Amino acid sequence: xxxxxxxxxxxxxxxxxxxxxxxxxxxxxxxxxxxxxxxxxxxxxxxxxxxxxxxxxxxxxxxxxxxxxxxxxxxxxxxxxxxxxxxxxxxxxxxxxxxxxxxxxxxxxxxxxxxxxxxxxxxxxxxxxxxxxxxxxxxxxxxxxxxxxxxxxxxxxxxxxxxxxxxxxxxxxxxxxxxxxxxxxxxxxxxxxxxxxxxxxxxxxxxxxxxxxxxxxxxxxxxxxxxxxxxxxxxxxxxxxxxxxxxxxxxxxxxxxxxxxxxxxxxxxxxxxxxxxxxxxxxxxxxxxxxxxxxxxxxxxxxxxxxxxxxxxxxxxxxxxxxxxxxxxxxxxxxxxxxxxxxxxxxxxxxxxxxxxxxxxxxxxxxxxxxxxxxxxxxxxxxxxxxxxxxxxxxxxxxxxxxxxxxxxxxxxxxxxxxxxxxxxxxxxxxxxxxxxxxxxxxxxxxxxxxxxxxxxxxxxxxxxxxxxxxxxxxxxxxxxxxxxxxxxxxxxxxxxxxxxxxxxxxxxxxxxxxxxxxxxxxxxxxxxxxxxxxxxxxxxxxxxxxxxxxxxxxxxxxxxxxxxxxxxxxxxxxxxxxxxxxxxxxxxxxxxxxxxxxxxxxxxxxxxxxxxxxxxxxxxxxxxxxxxxxxxxxxxxxxxxxxxxxxxxxxxxxxxxxxxxxxxxxxxxxxxxxxxxxxxxxxxxxxxxxxxxxxxxxxxxxxxxxxxxxxxxxxxxxxxxxxxxxxxxxxxxxxxxxxxxxxxxxxxx
Amino acid sequence: xxxxxxxxxxxxxxxxxxxxxxxxxxxxxxxxxxxxxxxxxxxxxxxxxxxxxxxxxxxxxxxxxxxxxxxxxxxxxxxxxxxxxxxxxxxxxxxxxxxxxxxxxxxxxxxxxxxxxxxxxxxxxxxxxxxxxxxxxxxxxxxxxxxxxxxxxxxxxx
Numbered sequence: 069x070x071x072x073x074x075x076x077x078x079x080x081x082x083x084x085x086x087x088x089x090x091x092x093x094x095x096x097x098x099x100x101x102x103x104x105x106x107x108x109x110x111x112x113x114x115x116x117x118x119x120x121x122x123x124x125x126x127x128x129x130x131x132x133x134x135x136x137x138x139x140x141x142x143x144x145x146x147x148x149x150x151x152x153x154x155x156x157x158x159x160x161x162x163x164x165x166x167x168x169x170x171x172x173x174x175x176x177x178x179x180x181x182x183x184x185x186x187x188x189x190x191x192x193x194x195x196x197x198x199x200x201x202x203x204x205x206x207x208x209x210x211x212x213x214x215x216x217x218x219x220x221x222x223x224x225x226x227x228x229x230x231x232x233x234x235x236x237x238x239x240x241x242x243x244x245x246x247x248x249x250x251x252x253x254x255x256x257x258x259x260x261x262x263x264x265x266x267x268x269x270x271x272x273x274x275x276x277x278x279x280x281x282x283x284x285x286x287x288x289x290x291x292x293x294x295x296x297x298x299x300x301x302x303x304x305x306x307x308x309x310x311x312x313x314x315x316x317x318x319x320x321x322x323x324x325x326x327x328x329x330x331x332x333x334x335x336x337x338x339x340x341x342x343x344x345x346x347x348x349x350x351x352x353x354x355x356x357x358x359x360x361x362x363x364x365x366x367x368x369x370x371x372x373x374x375x376x377x378x379x380x381x382x383x384x385x386x387x388x389x390x391x392x393x394x395x396x397x398x399x400x401x402x403x404x405x406x407x408x409x410x411x412x413x414x415x416x417x418x419x420x421x422x423x424x425x426x427x428x429x430x431x432x433x434x435x436x437x438x439x440x441x442x443x444x445x446x447x448x449x450x451x452x453x454x455x456x457x458x459x460x461x462x463x464x465x466x467x468x469x470x471x472x473x474x475x476x477x478x479x480x481x482x483x484x485x486x487x488x489x490x491x492x493x494x495x496x497x498x499x500x501x502x503x504x505x506x507x508x509x510x511x512x513x514x515x516x517x518x519x520x521x522x523x524x525x526x527x528x529x530x531x532x533x534x535x536x537x538x539x540x541x542x543x544x545x546x547x548x549x550x551x552x553x554x555x556x557x558x559x560x561x562x563x564x565x566x567x568x569x570x571x572x573x574x575x576x577x578x579x580x581x582x583x584x585x586x587x588x589x590x591x592x593x594x595x596x597x598x599x600x601x602x603x604x605x606x607x608x609x610x611x612x613x614x615x616x617x618x619x620x621x622x623x624x625x626x627x628x629x630x631x632x633x634x635x636x637x638x639x640x641x642x643x644x645x646x647x648x649x650x651x652x653x654x655x656x657x658x659x660x661x662x663x664x665x666x667x668x669x670x671x672x673x674x675x676x677x678x679x680x681x682x683x684x685x686x687x688x689x690x691x692x693x694x695x696x697x698x699x700x701x702x703x704x705x706x707x708x709x710x711x712x713x714x715x716x717x718x719x720x721x722x723x724x725x726x727x728x729x730x731x732x733x734x735x736x737x738x739x740x741x742x743x744x745x746x747x748x749x750x751x752x753x754x755x756x757x758x759x760x761x762x763x764x765x766x767x768x769x770x771x772x773x774x775x776x777x778x779x780x781x782x783x784x785x786x787x788x789x790x791x792x793x794x795x796x797x798x799x800x801x802x803x804x805x806x807x808x809x810x811x812x813x814x815x816x817x818x
Numbered sequence: 819x820x821x822x823x824x825x826x827x828x829x830x831x832x833x834x835x836x837x838x839x840x841x842x843x844x845x846x847x848x849x850x851x852x853x854x855x856x857x858x859x860x861x862x863x864x865x866x867x868x869x870x871x872x873x874x875x876x877x878x879x880x881x882x883x884x885x886x887x888x889x890x891x892x893x894x895x896x897x898x899x900x901x902x903x904x905x906x907x908x909x910x911x912x913x914x915x916x917x918x919x920x921x922x923x924x925x926x927x928x929x930x931x932x933x934x935x936x937x938x939x940x941x942x943x944x945x946x947x948x949x950x951x952x953x954x955x956x957x958x959x960x961x962x963x964x965x966x967x968x969x970x971x972x973x974x975x976x
Contacts, residue, residue, distance in 0.1 A: 144912035157956040163848050164959065178855045185855070198958060199859055212956075213859070235909075316859060322897075331894065331901040331922040332908075336956040342931070344948075346938045348843050348965045352946035355876045 097206070101150065101222040108146070108240075111276045112139050115247050118269040119254045126257070131250060138243045145236035146221065154226030155212035158337045160195040180315040200316060202302055212333075216301040225301075228333045234295060235328075237288040244284060248277040298323035843946060843965035851884065851960040861891035861957050870964060875945050883937055883949070884960070887930065891957075894926035927953055 112135075120132040175186045176196045187196040190203050193210045197203065202214035204224045213227035225233045251274040258267045294304055298317030303309060317323055849870045854862040865884045867877045901922050908915050934949050942949055942962075950961035 140912060141909075148913055157958065158954075160955070160958075164850060164955070164961070180855045180858060195958060198853065199855055231905075232913075318858075325897050325902075329902040329905050330897050331904060332916070332924075334921075334923050334927055334953065336953065339953065341954060346935070346943045346948060348943045348946060348948055350843055350946060350965070350967055352874070352965070352967050353944050354873065355945075 097219075097222055100219040104220045105146075107276060107280065108142070111273050112243070112247065114269050115251065115273050118266045119251055119273065122266070123250055123254060135243070135246055135250070138239060138246060141239045142236065142243050145232045145239055148232035149218070149225065149229050149236050150221040150223050152223075152229040152232060153335050153337065154214075154224040154230075155228040155333060156207075156209040156224075156226075156337050157193055157195070157198075157201065157212060159193050162194075165194045183313055183315040185315065200300060200303075212336075213300060214302050216305075228335070231327055231330075234291055237284065237291055241281075241285050241288045244277045244281045248274055248281060251277065295324055295327050296320045298326075843967075845963055846966040847964045849962040849964065851962065853958060854888075860895055862888045863952070863960050868962070871947070871962065874947055874964065875942070879941060883941070886933065887952075887960070890926055890930045890933065894923045894930075 116132065116135070120135065123131045172189070174189050176189075177184050177186050178199065179185070180199060185199045187199065189195075190197050190210050192203060192208065195210075197210055198212065200213045201210050203210045204214065204217050206217045207224050209224070211224045211226035213230065215225040215230055215233070217224045218233065221233070221236075223229070251270045254270050255262070255267060255274070258264070258270075261267055262271075291301075294301060297320075298314055299309065303314075308314075318326070847870060849868045851863050851866075851868065854864040856862075863884050865881045865888075867880055871880060904919075904922055907919075930953075931951055934951050938949050946965040946967055948963040948965070950963065952958065952960045955961060
């Protein structure tokens with residue numbers, strides 16, 4: 069067999085340096101593969117020794133030759149499937165992740181053939197997982213085109229070795245059938261000599277063959293269907309494309325040829341790297357700079373592209389047939405349009421009309437001068453630039469606070485907010501934003517607008533926007549909520565990579581992990597620790613106001629959180645106060661858009677009122693789908709266009725918050741029942757959500773089913789809200805982000 | 819944490835001799851050109867011109883490089899008669915053929931490495947840039963290292 073590089077393979081504790089760090093020796097990992105090898109080799113050897121001689125004499129030599137060839141094929145494919153590197157991604161280098169963890173979103177959305185797919189941040193490997201990539205917790209590696217982790221070969225099945233695994237299944241089925249068939253033939257001719265050793269052995273071999281035939285044939289049939297449909301086991305089991313469109317399929321014939329006939333994919337780890345021979349020395353050549361080139365710079369290459377693609381695909385998304393799976397609809401896309409709206413509506417009333425017509429960039433440009441001190445602006449803007457992607461914390465608090473304190477619109481508040489925001493960023497990284505002790509989902513509230521990679525949506529804009537109380541705010545709020553929910557979906561519980569990186573839990577789709585959910589309990593325990601951290605971060609500007617505000621909001625938030633849409637949850641916790649709170653909070657949520665300028669980050673609780681859906685999102689840290697869940701009947705659901713995947717609905721609100729703060733989304737999936745694939749495929753299939761939610765949760769813990777009911781009910785209204793959002797925002801595809809003085813980012817449509 | 823790797827396998831761009839370090843300019847920033855997934859999971863990189871390179875290289879040149887890389891990767895992943903025959907041969911020989919023969923993909927990867935080396939030598943290094951073969955990053959990004967232009971004291975970067 070060709071030498072293959074497999075991290076943590078049968079070698080035991082010592083693992084190749086290029087893959088993961090050495091893992092503890094777990095002998096239990098080798099039991100299935102040893103058993104499988106023993107049965108395969110042992111039974112076949114017995115067959116060849118006891119059955120074949122008589123068969124070859126009686127009938128022809130072709131029988132053992134045929135069986136030998138098939139067995140050799142089985143062994144070859146088995147070895148390749150076992151020892152070949154499935155397509156492990158090397159860990160990203162540190163400078164690749166130079167974007168601040170605190171501000172980077174958990175999810176990045178990319179459009180594949182018109183379908184939004186979410187790429188999740190892998191805390192262990194330090195990159196956004198490519199589509200179809202998943203992190204295997206057994207092997208502790210991200211694997212390309214992750215299919216599943218097969219215990220029988222003790223290896224992940226991914227892009228590079230799927231073909232061998234598939235052929236192994238096919239050949240093993242043929243081999244079992246041949247052994248059983250020829251054994252039966254032998255027995256039929258030896259009915260009178262059944263007490264002979266040969267007959268007894270043949271019968272034993274037939275029993276083993278018959279025993280293994282059913283599961284192997286079943287698995288083979290399953291994979292034949294998967295290959296024909298162009299899906300991976302991971303995608304099939306998690307129901308990603310249920311009723312939806314699979315962007316990775318090219319038709320049955322092409323799918324089959326891709327699996328069987330494509331060239332062997334290359335290894336990524338353990339490659340020979342040539343030493344760098346190019347010497348780079350100044351002076352350097354410079355291109356001729358034209359005036360058009362002088363200007364701001366695009367904030368982030370990838371994000372920019374994603375944003376553009378996501379924006380342009382927004383309309384496309386709208387028209388996508390409902391499908392599938394839960395993964396929250398492309399929040400970022402919706403986010404942008406909502407943001408624009410928000411910006412437009414949040415701004416001074418006199419400008420709102422202008423804003424509504426103008427493209428987003430000019431709007432923000434307009435708002436910039438209204439910011440407070442330049443120094444503050446600078447810090448705020450620079451922060452906002454970076455926070456583009458993950459400023460969820462900022463958004464929600466402002467919304468809530470705005471609803472709480474309509475009058476809070478003074479300059480100092482803006483400054484304070486900015487200062488707060490900065491701190492909030494740090495805080496976020498540290499321990500989940502606004503971790504109000506009493507509000508388990510405070511972390512979640514941060515999600516509402518989190519993960520938004522809208523660079524130009526800076527804090528100042530929000531602040532200035534908050535001042536106005538135009539009626540359009542309501543719609544904006546809806547949009548915001550929609551966006552927020554969308555974002556929260558994308559960012560799931562933790563909108564920031566920093567939080568994800570704190571706990572390197574990797575949810576991998578392996579059959580073992582499916583059977584042993586172990587995630588939930590940990591979240592519970594994490595909750596108590598979270599709250600104390602938050603309060604310490606209040607900025608000097610807002611300390612008095614915010615602290616006071618927050619406490620009140622905390623109470624409300626906690627209530628709101630409990631009351632959230634997941635009725636099953638709520639009832640479990642504290643139904644009576646929740647009901648009251650919810651009533652109280654619902655009106656507030658409508659006022660939120662107006663109050664954007666509230667000191668935001670710290671006041672997580674305020675967000676809870678309208679970020680109830682967020683709470684679900686937080687819970688669904690592990691499962692990509694969960695986040696968008698069920699939003700309370702308030703305006704928020706309307707905005708949320710993300711179908712609550714509901715996979716992680718089994719967490720309590722406290723647990724959810726904990727997930728947000730301290731647990732990486734991976735592995736946080738609903739009790740580990742099904743580790744939702746890290747890459748979400750966002751489909752806008754609100755109508756399908758109901759079906760999807762329910763059907764996608766069979767492996768989930770018993771508590772999940774009730775949750776799934778509530779989310780599904782939410783999607784209906786959400787569906788209506790979404791369309792209005794998109795038309796307002798039409799990315800021309802030529803929006804240039806310019807960094808101006810003080811770090812403000814403007815979007816200028818080119 | 820990244821595992822510690824021996825020098826030959828090291829991820830660092832810098833050479834190891836002191837003299838070389840003195841000669842090599844210092845790294846100012848790195849740009850990562852991400853994958854372009856709009857047409858599926860085939861290996862394509864975004865041709866969008868990163869803003870950080872605006873003052874260092876012509877847009878056309880950059881796009882030309884990326885497009886050529888995309889074409890090469892498309893050729894590597896092409897489902898043609900050649901790859902099919904390779905698969906059949908491997909099957910027939912119980913995959914022992916992989917011990918002696920180089921797969922089609924690997925051959926194209928060698929071509930790509932050569933192309934990148936040539937581009938670095940001719941175009942990017944004189945401009946204070948350095949392309950990294952994306953295979954070192956798992957074909958996820960094309961890493962472009964921007965070196966500090968000490969002659970005029972400007973430092974590029976985010």
